Amino acid sequence: MPPSTPTSPDLVAGLAAAAFPGLGHIVQKRAKRGLLAMLGVMGLFLYGLLIGGIDAVDSREDRVWFAGAALLGPVGFGADWIHQNKFKAYDPGSPFPRSGRPGEVRQTEGVERPTWTPATAEQLESGRGRPNTPGLGRLNEIAMLAVALAGMLNLIVFLDALLPDARGVTKPTPRPAGPRTLAAAAAPGRGEETQ
Amino acid sequence: MNTLTLGRAFIDAVPVHDTWYLLIVPMVVFIAIGYKSVRCGNMNNYWREVLVFIIQVLGGMALLTVAFMITINILVPLLAPMPG
Numbered sequence: 001m002p003p004s005t006p007t008s009p010d011l012v013a014g015l016a017a018a019a020f021p022g023l024g025h026i027v028q029k030r031a032k033r034g035l036l037a038m039l040g041v042m043g044l045f046l047y048g049l050l051i052g053g054i055d056a057v058d059s060r061e062d063r064v065w066f067a068g069a070a071l072l073g074p075v076g077f078g079a080d081w082i083h084q085n086k087f088k089a090y091d092p093g094s095p096f097p098r099s100g101r102p103g104e105v106r107q108t109e110g111v112e113r114p115t116w117t118p119a120t121a122e123q124l125e126s127g128r129g130r131p132n133t134p135g136l137g138r139l140n141e142i143a144m145l146a147v148a149l150a151g152m153l154n155l156i157v158f159l160d161a162l163l164p165d166a167r168g169v170t171k172p173t174p175r176p177a178g179p180r181t182l183a184a185a186a187a188p189g190r191g192e193e194t195q
Numbered sequence: 196m197n198t199l200t201l202g203r204a205f206i207d208a209v210p211v212h213d214t215w216y217l218l219i220v221p222m223v224v225f226i227a228i229g230y231k232s233v234r235c236g237n238m239n240n241y242w243r244e245v246l247v248f249i250i251q252v253l254g255g256m257a258l259l260t261v262a263f264m265i266t267i268n269i270l271v272p273l274l275a276p277m278p279g
Contacts (some may be wrong), residue, residue, distance in 0.1 A: 022232075033232050036241070040229020047221055049205040087206075135208030138215045143208070146222050153229045160233040 007165040014162035018073050021154045024161025037157040044150035045072060045079075052135035052143020054083045055099060068148025071155045076147075087131045089114035100130025223252045 010028065017024025022038030025031070048056045057079040059066040069076035088097035089106045090113055097114070100106060105119040105128055119129050135143050211218070227248040235241050 025232075032238060036232035037229055040225050040227075040232055044222065044225035044229065046205065047225060051209055051211075051218060053208040054206050055208065131206075133207040137212070139208055139212060139218075142215060142218050142222075149222070149226060150229075153226060157229065157233055 007163065009162050010164055011162075013164065014158065017158040017161035020075065021072065021157055024158065028161065028164060041072070041150050041154045041157060042075070044146055044153060045075065048143045048146030048150065049079070051146065052140050053132055054079065054087055055132060055134035055140070056143035056147050057083055058099075060084065060096065061099070062144060065144040065148055068144075068151040071151030072147075073154070076151060089116045091116055099132070099134050102130070104130050106131050219256065220253065223249050227252070 010024075013024035013027045015024075016027040020038070021041035022034040022036075025034030025037060028034075057066065057069050057076060059070075059080045066076075066080065069080065084097060087106075088099055089108075090097050092115060098116075100116060103119055103124070104116045105123050106114055107117045108114050123129065134140065227245045231241060231245045231248060235244050
């Protein structure tokens, strides 16, 4: 692999990559790489959510794991916002929201803030218990691992978009005028990646 | 425990406690797709590199599993036999 060469960062692509996984590459007209990066990162993130549910992203109760999810940018923070505001509620007198337990219902009407109250038999029969079932044990760990890995993978994708020439293979550069040498013709040079 | 229905996907956890070890396979596939999208020099070889990556990771995990099984089930009882 050729040695890294520092180049000026592509800020527009960096911003796009920070906004959504893979978008930076698409802005750089490297659509295939961008779409595949998007598939990998978002696939891994959604896979984590599929296994562990929305509980896999939790900035309050799983703060360390959320450090990985935060690397997903708006996607990670958005999922956490939904979790904190649409699925959690407060105990009376408690300043901290928490996930629901079996037999509880999230009451939002007639109260200042969402509050956990014991569910009635009618509510449980009609499926109006807690809004989500958190993952437990290994499943929860695997789900949070998948989300954190998606964030770390997105960091790699983001850096590749921000510093497209860092590995010496990406940013298309104009060739110098003049006859091509045999060596240059035989070996793919810098900036000759295929889409 | 709630059973997973399509409407509850991504909200509730899936009850697959008995086959948790199989969950690594899709995870490795997505990691390979994302990682090779930026680390593959020639995109003509992309899917081949993805496949090699998947085989390497899953093969490594399988070898580690075998190594730990041999260590725990054979070597440790030989080195420190339990009384009785």
